[in-house]
Amino acid sequence: AISDPEQYQNVVDPQTIFVRLENEICFATASFLLTTQNCEPIISQGISPNGDTLNDTFKIEGLLDVFNDFILKIYSREGNLIYEGVNEDGFWDAIPNTGIFVQNKVVPVGTYYYVLLLNDPEFPDAFLGFVYVNY
DSSP states (O other): OOSOGGGOOOOSSSEEEEEEEEOSSOEEEEEEEEOOOOOOOEEOSEEOOSSSSSSOSBOEETTTTTSTTOEEEEEOTTSOEEEEEOGGGOSBOSOOOSSTTOOSSOOOSEEEEEEEEOOBTTBOSOEEEEEEEOO
């Protein structure tokens, strides 16, 4: 039984849902097919990784645990790949993990560019944009 529809997670898509409605003297049953559709992620355009816990990471709403096979790439303004992450990595904290700038410190203030591949048939095209890093 689904006691709280807000907490229900559809693990098989599509899924048949059966409903039973009743009162004191009788009941009726029905079924319907539940199909889910992922929403487009919401991508911010700025982060301030200064340790104050506000906007410290490049957090993309509706990404983790929705699109399980995504690839996020971050490039410097010169076009150098500085970060590559997947679902298990979480969000970019402005620290490079690939390329010539790999260090354990945050990138300088400036504009960086992202390519987000969701690897989802509903969203076949990459999301392209920028993120501004400031402290």
